[in-house]
Each structure stands twice: as C-alpha cells, then as structure tokens.
Amino acid sequence: MDVQKKINEWLTLNREQAIRLLKRLVQERSITGLESSAQAVIIEKLRELGLEIDIWEPDFTELQSHPYFVSPRSSFTDSANVVGVMKGTGGGKSILLNGHIDVVPEGDPKQWEYDPYGADVVNGKMYGRGTTDMKGGTVSMLLAIEALQALNLPIKGDIVFQSVIEEESGGAGSLAAILRGYKADVAIIPEPTSMKIFPKQQGSMWFRLTVTGKSAHGGTRYEGVSAIEKSVVVIEKVRDLEVLRNSRIDDPLYQSIPIPVPINIGKVSGGNWPSSVPDQVILEGRIGVAPEEEMEDVKREFEHYIGNLGEFDDWFVTHPVEVTWFGARWVPGTIDLKHEAMTLLENNYKKVRKQNPVIEASPWGTDGGLFTKVAGIPTIIFGPGTTEVAHYPNEFIILDHMMEAAEILANMMVEWCNMEDES
Numbered sequence: 001m002d003v004q005k006k007i008n009e010w011l012t013l014n015r016e017q018a019i020r021l022l023k024r025l026v027q028e029r030s031i032t033g034l035e036s037s038a039q040a041v042i043i044e045k046l047r048e049l050g051l052e053i054d055i056w057e058p059d060f061t062e063l064q065s066h067p068y069f070v071s072p073r074s075s076f077t078d079s080a081n082v083v084g085v086m087k088g089t090g091g092g093k094s095i096l097l098n099g100h101i102d103v104v105p106e107g108d109p110k111q112w113e114y115d116p117y118g119a120d121v122v123n124g125k126m127y128g129r130g131t132t133d134m135k136g137g138t139v140s141m142l143l144a145i146e147a148l149q150a151l152n153l154p155i156k157g158d159i160v161f162q163s164v165i166e167e168e169s170g171g172a173g174s175l176a177a178i179l180r181g182y183k184a185d186v187a188i189i190p191e192p193t194s195m196k197i198f199p200k201q202q203g204s205m206w207f208r209l210t211v212t213g214k215s216a217h218g219g220t221r222y223e224g225v226s227a228i229e230k231s232v233v234v235i236e237k238v239r240d241l242e243v244l245r246n247s248r249i250d251d252p253l254y255q256s257i258p259i260p261v262p263i264n265i266g267k268v269s270g271g272n273w274p275s276s277v278p279d280q281v282i283l284e285g286r287i288g289v290a291p292e293e294e295m296e297d298v299k300r301e302f303e304h305y306i307g308n309l310g311e312f313d314d315w316f317v318t319h320p321v322e323v324t325w326f327g328a329r330w331v332p333g334t335i336d337l338k339h340e341a342m343t344l345l346e347n348n349y350k351k352v353r354k355q356n357p358v359i360e361a362s363p364w365g366t367d368g369g370l371f372t373k374v375a376g377i378p379t380i381i382f383g384p385g386t387t388e389v390a391h392y393p394n395e396f397i398i399l400d401h402m403m404e405a406a407e408i409l410a411n412m413m414v415e416w417c418n419m420e421d422e423s
Contacts, residue, residue: 092156100167132385137190192385224277261288330365
C-alpha cells in the first residue's frame with residue numbers, strides 16, 4: 001500500500017477523534033489574555049504525541065525593543081507560547097508549522113445562530129469562534145504529525161509545531177518564537193484560505209489622522225471651521241490615494257481581489273457638543289502594504305500625501321493633518337512561486353483533491369511576513385478555514401476541508417522532510 005493511501009485511511013479512521021479535539025479547542029474562549037486554557041489542550045496533545053515540548057511566556061522587555069513588535073499588553077503573564085518538535089533521523093529538510101491560538105472576541109451573541117463557544121456540528125460544519133481562524137488549521141497540523149507517527153513513516157528532517165499567542169494583535173507570539181531561535185527550511189501557516197494557496201501576504205499598519213477645525217457656536221457656525229466637514233475632504237483624498245496605490249499593482253495573483261491593498265477608515269471620533277462647531281476629529285484606519293513593499297516606504301508615501309492636502313484645500317496649509325502610527329501592524333511576505341516547497345504543496349494538493357489549487361495573494365496580513373523578513377524562512381499560507389467567515393458571527397469550518405488539509409500536509413511532509421538538506 002502506498003504512503004498516500006495509508007495516510008488517507010488513517011485519517012478516515014481518526015476523523016471523529018479530530019473533531020473532538022477541535023471541539024475542545026473551540027470551547028475554550030482564547031481571546032487575548034485568556035489563551036492558557038486552550039494552550040493546555042494543545043500541551044496535552046503534544047505530550048500524547050511524545051514531542052519535545054517548550055512552553056514559555058514571552059519576555060515583554062526583550063520584545064519591546066524589536067522594531068516589529070506591537071502589542072496592546074504590557075505583560076504576557078499566563079499567556080504562554082507552546083512549541084512541539086518531532087525530531088527527524090537527520091539529513092533531511094525541516095518544516096515549521098505555525099498556528100495562532102488567540103481568537104477575536106465573539107461580539108454580540110444575538111447575531112449568532114449557534115453558541116459562539118458551543119462547537120456545534122451541523123451538516124458537515126462546525127460552528128464557533130475560532131473554528132475557521134484558525135483552530136481548524138491547528139488541528140490539521142496536529143493530525144498530519146500524528147498520522148506520520150502512527151504509521152511509522154520515516155522522517156529525516158525535523159517538524160516544528162507552534163501554537164502561538166497574539167497573532168490577532170500583530171504577531172508578538174510568532175516574533176517571540178523567532179527570537180527564541182526556532183528556524184526551519186520552510187514554514188506553513190494554515191490560516192483560513194478556503195483551501196487556496198497564498199504564496200504572498202500583504203502587510204498592514206494602523207494609522208491615526210488628527211483633523212483640526214475652529215470652534216464656534218452652532219448658531220454662528222459660519223464663524224468656525226468644522227473639523228467634521230474637513231475630515232470628509234481628508235477621507236475623499238485618502239480614497240484617491242488608495243486608487244493610486246492599487247493602480248500600480250499588476251501582479252496576476254491579485255486579479256480576483258477587487259482592492260489588493262485597501263486603505264480603510266475604521267473609526268471616527270470628534271465633536272463634544274451638538275451646538276458647537278467641532279474643532280477636532282480623529283480618524284483611525286488601516287493601510288495595506290503590498291508583498292514586495294517596505295513598510296517604511298509606505299509610511300513615507302502616506303505621510304507625504306497627507307502633508308500635501310493643502311494643494312486641495314487651503315485650510316490644510318495652515319492646519320496640517322497630523323499622522324500617527326500606532327497599534328497593530330503585520331509585515332508583508334512572499335515566496336518564490338517556483339520554490340520547491342510550493343511545487344510539493346501544489347502536487348500533493350492535486351493528489352488529494354483531484355483538482356488544481358487556486359493560487360492567490362492573501363487579502364490580509366498574517367504572521368508569515370515575520371518569518372520571511374525576520375527569520376528568513378520561506379513561508380506559505382494554506383489552510384482549511386473559510387476566508388469569508390473569519391471574525392464574523394456564525395463562524396464555521398467545513399470539516400472535510402480540515403481533514404483534506406491534514407492529508408495534504410502529511411503527504412507533503414513525507415516528501416519534504418526526506419529531501420536532502422543542502423545547508
């Protein structure tokens with residue numbers, strides 16, 4: 001019996017076990033700061049598999065000095081990273097499988113048809129916060145490793161499994177794992193790609209624009225200058241910049257994405273009294289960074305553009321808009337489309353799913369850029385979650401996809417980790 005058939009049969013026999021593991025993970029509400037209970041489930045599984053386990057709380061002081069560090073927290077107490085290593089026999093290529101355990105808050109429960117942490121299985125889907133982003137992908141990784149172990153398939157290269165904190169806030173967990181020294185010849189991150197393969201990931205940064213007006217009584221509003229009205233001008237010009245930036249992108253991997261690198265205004269606040277002309281409005285948003293762009297170059301272009309708003313409205317000549325960079329950011333990343341890991345992943349996708357994979361650029365940021373830029377590890381994003389429902393009410397994962405992703409990863413690792421390590 002060939003290896004692919006053995007892996008398929010083992011996964012089929014262990015499907016219910018996989019669903020139970022996902023249920024346990026989803027039922028733990030692992031939002032930022034509350035990751036420990038879900039990580040305990042991961043630790044238990046890694047111990048069952050007999051992997052070499054490393055558990056540590058990231059050092060905030062060490063991370064704080066790193067140029068790519070962002071976090072809403074001041075401490076990682078009770079929020080541990082977890083790594084499990086399956087050692088190979090030596091001489092083969094290594095692979096790093098990275099998943100984040102943190103989830104975004106569930107929002108208004110009334111918008112959910114199912115309990116956000118109930119892990120209900122209905123018509124082949126499991127519903128719940130984190131099913132798709134990305135606990136289903138984490139289970140796929142663990143299943144792939146377990147299949148190789150259970151079938152006693154020889155592996156030369158090391159397999160490094162990571163369950164990290166804080167991806168949703170900018171990647172502090174993965175950065176901590178990189179600084180701890182974990183490396184490999186390639187990395188796979190099973191974020192919710194709807195079974196597409198993303199060799200490129202855009203980055204993003206948060207910005208704050210402070211728009212100044214001139215206060216006056218509402219009855220004589222003509223004596224003032226409304227910061228709200230001026231903010232409308234700013235928003236319109238930001239849209240123009242978005243059009244300009246996206247007009248430069250001709251990468252075919254973005255052809256099905258309407259706006260490859262969006263600029264989104266996500267929060268507006270200003271004014272303090274209905275009968276007063278508002279003298280300040282604050283706009284907060286997120287700007288996308290193309291895979292081949294440098295984040296500092298994008299900052300400079302944005303600041304230059306905002307600094308020249310006086311060309312469109314004289315008010316901004318003497319009252320320039322203040323630009324502040326704050327909060328979360330995700331580093332862009334890319335891998336050569338002809339990289340041998342891409343070829344292996346594509347080939348095993350075809351074997352398992354009997355069709356060609358869709359290859360696109362990621363419409364959002366991931367921790368992949370950190371592995372590419374900081375650790376120098378070629379990284380591919382590929383996972384079973386459904387892109388469209390990540391962060392949404394009634395988030396779900398198609399369980400067949402979780403199992404297929406596990407099969408694809410297991411088959412790829414057999415080939416990859418037995419390739420001769422040339423380093």
